[in-house]
Amino acid sequence: MSVKHALLGILNESPKHGYDLKRAFDDKLGDLWSLNVGQIYTTLERLHGEGLVEYDTVEQSDKPDKKVYRITPTGKDVFETWRISPLKVEPRSLRDELFIKLVFMGSSDAEPILTLIQAQYSAYMAQMMVLTNRKFHIEQEAKVALTKSTTTDDKHRIEREKVIKMALLDVAIFHAEADIRWLRQCEVRIKELYFKS
Amino acid sequence: MHTKVITLKSVSKTYLQGKTSIPALSNITLTISGGEFIAIMGASGSGKSTLLHVIAGLTNPTTGEVSLFGKDIHHMNDNQLTLFRREHVGFIFQSFNLLPTMTALENVALPLLIGRKKLRDVRSQAEAMLEIVDLKSRQHHRPDELSGGQQQRVAIARALINQAPLLLADEPTGNLDSKTGEDILLLMRELASNQNRTIVMVTHDPKAAAYADKIITLSDGQIIEELSPLSTQSPTLS
Numbered sequence: 001m002s003v004k005h006a007l008l009g010i011l012n013e014s015p016k017h018g019y020d021l022k023r024a025f026d027d028k029l030g031d032l033w034s035l036n037v038g039q040i041y042t043t044l045e046r047l048h049g050e051g052l053v054e055y056d057t058v059e060q061s062d063k064p065d066k067k068v069y070r071i072t073p074t075g076k077d078v079f080e081t082w083r084i085s086p087l088k089v090e091p092r093s094l095r096d097e098l099f100i101k102l103v104f105m106g107s108s109d110a111e112p113i114l115t116l117i118q119a120q121y122s123a124y125m126a127q128m129m130v131l132t133n134r135k136f137h138i139e140q141e142a143k144v145a146l147t148k149s150t151t152t153d154d155k156h157r158i159e160r161e162k163v164i165k166m167a168l169l170d171v172a173i174f175h176a177e178a179d180i181r182w183l184r185q186c187e188v189r190i191k192e193l194y195f196k197s
Numbered sequence: 198m199h200t201k202v203i204t205l206k207s208v209s210k211t212y213l214q215g216k217t218s219i220p221a222l223s224n225i226t227l228t229i230s231g232g233e234f235i236a237i238m239g240a241s242g243s244g245k246s247t248l249l250h251v252i253a254g255l256t257n258p259t260t261g262e263v264s265l266f267g268k269d270i271h272h273m274n275d276n277q278l279t280l281f282r283r284e285h286v287g288f289i290f291q292s293f294n295l296l297p298t299m300t301a302l303e304n305v306a307l308p309l310l311i312g313r314k315k316l317r318d319v320r321s322q323a324e325a326m327l328e329i330v331d332l333k334s335r336q337h338h339r340p341d342e343l344s345g346g347q348q349q350r351v352a353i354a355r356a357l358i359n360q361a362p363l364l365l366a367d368e369p370t371g372n373l374d375s376k377t378g379e380d381i382l383l384l385m386r387e388l389a390s391n392q393n394r395t396i397v398m399v400t401h402d403p404k405a406a407a408y409a410d411k412i413i414t415l416s417d418g419q420i421i422e423e424l425s426p427l428s429t430q431s432p433t434l435s
């Protein structure tokens with residue numbers, strides 16, 4: 001995932017110091033992606049080195065000075081180009097760690113790998129339940145917010161924010177589903193291999 | 198809040214087919230509480246529909262006990278059972294079971310009509326249910342004039358109309374596109390979370406099952422796994 005572009009995108013909305021950046025990041029993407037403050041500062045340094053962001057130093061009376069970051073015109077260009085470019089397609093499953101374990105599957109006994117597949121299946125399924133539960137809560141929160149909102153602008157903003165959050169959860173759910181289907185398929189193949197009389 | 202709605206004790210069901218016996222359920226023990234949303238998964242033929250039918254009292258178990266809301270349903274007579282079911286259970290069948298000569302609206306109103314109410318008295322209620330499943334414009338169509346997914350939605354509306362505290366659903370979203378399916382699942386989740394309705398849903402679709410509080414997996418008529426989300430903290434993908 002591209003921390004670099006996510007931070008550029010947030011700074012493209014308004015200048016922020018490191019901690020505010022983290023808060024904005026958590027608000028937008030935190031459901032699926034946890035990032036520590038350290039990672040944010042390293043990325044900011046890199047962006048600064050590449051001339052994509054610059055900063056003002058703001059003096060504070062009781063605390064150390066803080067840096068308020070803003071996006072440069074080059075940074076804007078890089079972000080805009082990235083935003084509309086399709087991703088490079090990489091063969092995901094070939095890098096899958098579970099696949100590597102499968103490669104080293106013993107030749108005599110199917111049980112350990114079947115146990116592993118079952119445990120992995122349960123983990124993905126449990127994760128899917130957590131993600132789906134988030135979706136339900138986002139749906140409920142939006143419903144409540146909509147009944148309280150008065151202007152069409154407000155309503156549209158609520159719907160738009162819901163759609164973005166849902167899209168993020170959907171992609172994670174669809175990936176988990178693909179993993180689950182793949183595991184089930186592996187299980188069937190392995191059972192056929194070992195238990196076909 | 199946490200009343201026991203469904204209790205199964207050592208329930209087995211064996212079908213006799215000529216001289217061969219088919220064990221559809223073996224030794225199922227299970228408790229489901231009020232407001233829980235349970236998904237049942239498992240391969241075709243693993244006993245999911247049989248389990249649902251036994252819970253609803255549509256099939257008697259060969260051995261074991263089933264009680265609903267504290268009542269031992271398999272020792273009620275047919276009349277008592279019918280009355281009890283009408284009041285407590287909404288059922289969405291795998292094959293919809295719509296009456297072919299009735300319109301969508303009449304099919305939805307059916308559970309109330311059996312209770313001797315007149316159609317004109319329940320029409321607005323039935324219309325409201327059809328509205329929920331987005332089918333109001335098809336209310337005068339008969340089942341053979343509806344698509345598979347539309348028939349399924351009529352069956353869902355019919356199961357919801359008597360506001361039964363227990364909803365049993367066999368593949369309720371099997372024929373629906375993903376958006377319509379999601380709307381139905383969100384509705385079921387809402388009924389369980391906000392109205393304390395208990396739901397048991399059979400499904401092959403992991404995405405649908407993920408709406409439940411717990412997933413029970415059957416294999417050859419036995420429970421092989423009961424799965425709940427690991428924790429309530431928000432998930433993180435690295």
Ligand SMILES: Nc1ncnc2c1ncn2[C@@H]1O[C@H](COP(=O)(O)OP(=O)(O)OP(=O)(O)O)[C@@H](O)[C@H]1O
Nearest residue numbers: 212213214219221240241242243244245246247248
């Ligand atoms: N009325 C019946 N008479 C005889 N055998 C039956 C009967 N109903 C079900 N069975 C058998 O019991 C087993 C379990 O059937 P059940 O319908 O519960 O499976 P299921 O898990 O719902 O499958 P599916 O996902 O295909 O709907 C199967 O082997 C089936 O052939």
Ligand SMILES: [Mg+2]
Nearest residue numbers: 245246247291
């Ligand atoms: Mg079935």
